[in-house]
Amino acid sequence: MQILPYLVAAYVFLVGCYGLATSRNLIHTVGCLSVCQAATYVLLLAVGYRDGATAPVFSDVEPGSRPVVDPVVQALTLTDVVVGATVTALLLALVLQVAKRHGTVDPDELRELRG
Amino acid sequence: MNRLRLWLLAVGGAGLTALLVAACPGLPRFGGRSHPYGERAVRASLDRHTANTVASVNFDQRAYDTLGEMSILFAAVLGCVVLLRQARDEHRARPEPAAVARPVRRYALIVLPVALVTGLYVVAHGQLSPGGGFQGGVVAATALHLLYLGADYGALERVRPLAVYETSDALAVCAYLVLGLAGVLAGTAFLANTLLPYGTFNTLSSGGAVPLLNAAIGMEVASAVVVLLATFLDQAVEIEEKQGS
Amino acid sequence: MSDAVIVVALLLVAACATAAVAQRDPARQALVLSVLGLFLAVLFTVLQAPDVGLSQLAVGSALTPLLIMLSVRRTRRRGRTKEGPE
Amino acid sequence: MNGWILAATVELAGGGAAALWGVTTGPTGRRVIAQNLATSALCPALLLLSQGYGRPSYVDLALLLALLGPVGTLVFARLLAAELERERPSAWALTWAAAGLGAVVVAAVCAATAPGRATVKLLVVGALLIGGNVIASRALSGGFQGVRGG
Numbered sequence: 001m002q003i004l005p006y007l008v009a010a011y012v013f014l015v016g017c018y019g020l021a022t023s024r025n026l027i028h029t030v031g032c033l034s035v036c037q038a039a040t041y042v043l044l045l046a047v048g049y050r051d052g053a054t055a056p057v058f059s060d061v062e063p064g065s066r067p068v069v070d071p072v073v074q075a076l077t078l079t080d081v082v083v084g085a086t087v088t089a090l091l092l093a094l095v096l097q098v099a100k101r102h103g104t105v106d107p108d109e110l111r112e113l114r115g
Numbered sequence: 116m117n118r119l120r121l122w123l124l125a126v127g128g129a130g131l132t133a134l135l136v137a138a139c140p141g142l143p144r145f146g147g148r149s150h151p152y153g154e155r156a157v158r159a160s161l162d163r164h165t166a167n168t169v170a171s172v173n174f175d176q177r178a179y180d181t182l183g184e185m186s187i188l189f190a191a192v193l194g195c196v197v198l199l200r201q202a203r204d205e206h207r208a209r210p211e212p213a214a215v216a217r218p219v220r221r222y223a224l225i226v227l228p229v230a231l232v233t234g235l236y237v238v239a240h241g242q243l244s245p246g247g248g249f250q251g252g253v254v255a256a257t258a259l260h261l262l263y264l265g266a267d268y269g270a271l272e273r274v275r276p277l278a279v280y281e282t283s284d285a286l287a288v289c290a291y292l293v294l295g296l297a298g299v300l301a302g303t304a305f306l307a308n309t310l311l312p313y314g315t316f317n318t319l320s321s322g323g324a325v326p327l328l329n330a331a332i333g334m335e336v337a338s339a340v341v342v343l344l345a346t347f348l349d350q351a352v353e354i355e356e357k358q359g360s
Numbered sequence: 361m362s363d364a365v366i367v368v369a370l371l372l373v374a375a376c377a378t379a380a381v382a383q384r385d386p387a388r389q390a391l392v393l394s395v396l397g398l399f400l401a402v403l404f405t406v407l408q409a410p411d412v413g414l415s416q417l418a419v420g421s422a423l424t425p426l427l428i429m430l431s432v433r434r435t436r437r438r439g440r441t442k443e444g445p446e
Numbered sequence: 447m448n449g450w451i452l453a454a455t456v457e458l459a460g461g462g463a464a465a466l467w468g469v470t471t472g473p474t475g476r477r478v479i480a481q482n483l484a485t486s487a488l489c490p491a492l493l494l495l496s497q498g499y500g501r502p503s504y505v506d507l508a509l510l511l512a513l514l515g516p517v518g519t520l521v522f523a524r525l526l527a528a529e530l531e532r533e534r535p536s537a538w539a540l541t542w543a544a545a546g547l548g549a550v551v552v553a554a555v556c557a558a559t560a561p562g563r564a565t566v567k568l569l570v571v572g573a574l575l576i577g578g579n580v581i582a583s584r585a586l587s588g589g590f591q592g593v594r595g596g
Contacts, residue, residue: 003139008370010135012377014128019381021124027386027431031393034424035377038400041416042373045407048153051146052362055408056157056168059243059317060503063161068168069408070153071160075172077404079184081415082249082336085423086191089343092431093198096350099435100202146363169411219520222581229574230513237414237506244503245410250510253418257514260426264520340423344430351430351437365455365495372462379470387526391477394518395469395484398511402458402488405495405507413507421485421514422521429525 005046013039026095026105030088037084041077048073164313165322170242174328178306181328182291185335189288192339199346201354210352213267223265230258238333242322248329252336260344268352277345280338287335294327369403390428397421450498454491457547461487475535478522478586483537485515486544486579490551493571497555502564505571512571516578523585536587545576 012035019032048070054061056068099105102113143149160171173181201207234255241247262271295306303309306328314321376396383389397420404413465487468480489511496504523530552572556565 002145003142004367005145005370006139006142007136008374010132010139011374014132014135015377015381017131018124018128021120024384025386027428027435028384028389031386031389031428032381034393035380035396038373038377038396041400041412042370042403045404045409045412046145047143048150048409049146049407050148050150053408054499054501055245055410055504056153056160057243057245057410057501057503058161058166058168059240060501063157067148068153068157070150071156071168071172072152072177074169074409074412075177077409077412078169078173078247078249078415079181081412081419082253083184083187083191085253085419086188086339086343088424089347089427090191090194090198092427093195093346096431096434097198105435167411216585218581219585222516222577223520226513226517226574226578229570230517233509233513237510245506246414247411250411250414250418253415253423254510254514257418257422257426257517260422261517264517264524344423344426347427347430347434351433362451365451365458368455368459368462372458372466376466379466383470388474388477391469391481391522395465395481398484398488398515399462399466401507401511402462402491402495405492405504408499410501410504410507414510417507417510417514421511422518425518426521429521433525 005042005049009039009043009046012036012042024106024108026098026107027092029107030091030095033091034084034088037080037087041080044073044077044080161316163308163323163325164316165325166243166317167241167245167247169245170247170325170329171322173247174242174325174332175308175322178295178308178328181332182295182306185288185291185332188335188339189284192284192343195343195346199350201349205354207353208355210268212269215265215267220265223261227258227261227265230261231255234258234337238330239319239326241329241333242325243317243319248332248334249336252333253340255333256337256340256344259341263348268348271348275341275345277342280341280345284335284338284342287331287338290331291328291335294324294331365406366403369399369406372399373403386428386432390425390432393428394421394425397424448498450494454494454498457487457491457494461491473533473535474526474529475533475586476537478519478526478530479535479537479540479583481522482516482519482579482582482586483540483544485511485519486541486548486575489515489571489575490548493551493555493568497558502559505564505567509567509571509574512575512578515575516582519582520585523582530586531588534588536583538583538587541579541583545579548572548575548579 016032016036023029050069053067053069056071157168160168165171234251237246238251298307299305308323311323313323376399380392380396383392401413401416465480465484469477489508492508556568
């Protein structure tokens with residue numbers, strides 16, 4: 001349990017990388033990239049976790065009554081999630097442009113086109 | 116070629132795996148008690164009467180980072196709009212009206228206002244309960260697209276004047292900057308949360324400038340997502356290439 | 361023992377990530393990705409990060425699948441018009 | 447670890463594994479159904495977790511999931527309409543079982559909280575969850591005319 005979350009984060013990242021490298025469809029590649037992004041969320045939140053603690057949100061608990069987890073990494077992850085989604089959108093826009101220009105979304109065919 | 120690539124990937128992946136696994140024991144113990152930054156952030160947040168510490172970190176203690184993050188969002192949307200604009204060899208076809216089953220239509224029309232209100236609720240309570248401008252903005256923007264699911268693209272286009280959303284996107288970024296500059300003009304620092312009274316803990320107006328910045332982000336995210344989805348929907352539904360070009 | 365729920369969520373995320381990469385068809389991958397988003401949101405909840413969980417739910421359950429499916433539709437339609445009239 | 451969290455763990459493990467298995471195997475239609483049922487399996491788990499941690503504010507997560515989960519399924523129903531038309535997938539036993547599970551969990555959590563605004567919120571979550579999933583299931587199975595065009 002000590003390092004399981006970190007190992008899971010590393011595993012998810014590596015699996016995403018494998019998908020990125022072997023993908024035959026650029027849209028699928030973008031999906032694999034979002035898997036890689038998920039690994040960073042898991043890693044960040046695992047660093048901030050504290051045993052038996054609760055969320056650092058005091059709308060329904062008395063401040064100081066229970067230990068809380070680290071809010072700084074949560075704020076980082078929060079922006080990470082939204083930026084991740086917009087990066088996905090931007091990459092998909094690039095893929096659509098590639099599809100328009102070259103008529104294919106297979107990276108190997110694209111390499112052949114370039115000659 | 117392909118085999119070579121796979122070998123290269125295997126070697127690199129094995130090396131990276133070894134390094135990552137070796138790094139794991141060096142990280143802070145999972146569930147450990149020592150979170151020096153977290154404790155200080157919680158104290159600072161409570162000092163400023165902000166119940167949701169995460170919102171306090173995002174919009175008060177590290178508001179400058181959020182500005183950067185917001186510009187990434189803005190730039191990404193701009194990039195999408197530029198990349199997916201209508202090219203010279205494309206034309207707009209009127210999408211044929213879709214026949215959507217009545218229960219789905221009814222469901223969409225009932226859930227649409229509920230989702231909009233939920234989005235606004237999540238934005239408005241950002242500094243109190245979990246939530247905030249990012250989450251609420253995305254929910255509100257998604258809610259609008261229930262019209263596409265419940266009716267058709269034409270219906271969505273009628274209630275979605277795109278120029279308004281593009282303008283409000285830019286306006287929200289400006290509002291964030293102006294709120295930051297107000298601190299400079301008042302003689303403190305950029306985005307410093309010192310101008311407004313901190314209010315009563317755990318009420319809607321607590322936290323000084325946090326609710327205002329939160330609302331600006333909510334508006335920005337909502338309009339950005341609407342513009343983003345509009346460019347993709349245009350591509351998928353409306354814009355077609357000229358035949359025989 | 362009290363960590364059991366965290367372990368379950370972590371394992372589900374790992375398994376779902378593997379499945380998402382293994383799906384080679386983008387439309388089917390979008391389905392797995394939307395389930396991965398749900399699992400991530402649950403993992404964030406048990407790691408006591410409801411803000412991040414909300415964000416992940418908002419983005420992962422409807423927005424990302426919609427973007428991917430619209431792109432798939434666009435590329436497929438392109439393929440059809442290319443093959444069709446010529 | 448209390449009973450609520452234990453129940454959530456069991457539900458998460460069972461429902462999550464089943465949804466994952468369903469969404470990765472079989473024809474497309476079955477996968478969309480599994481994606482729909484993932485919402486109805488995980489939303490009650492979130493409610494149970496909220497109760498188990500003693501944090502009523504976590505209910506917001508379940509509310510968002512109940513709201514957006516069926517919307518995600520409708521996205522797939524709309525954009526995969528051609529494939530679904532051929533298959534007309536349906537799993538009514540599972541759908542109603544999931545709806546019943548949702549109703550039971552909402553009722554249990556309602557009974558454990560003091561009546562008031564929290565109860566209303568929980569009931570809204572339950573209504574959205576069950577209504578959304580049943581509608582999405584029917585949209586998938588083509589129980590009414592298929593979605594065309596647009």
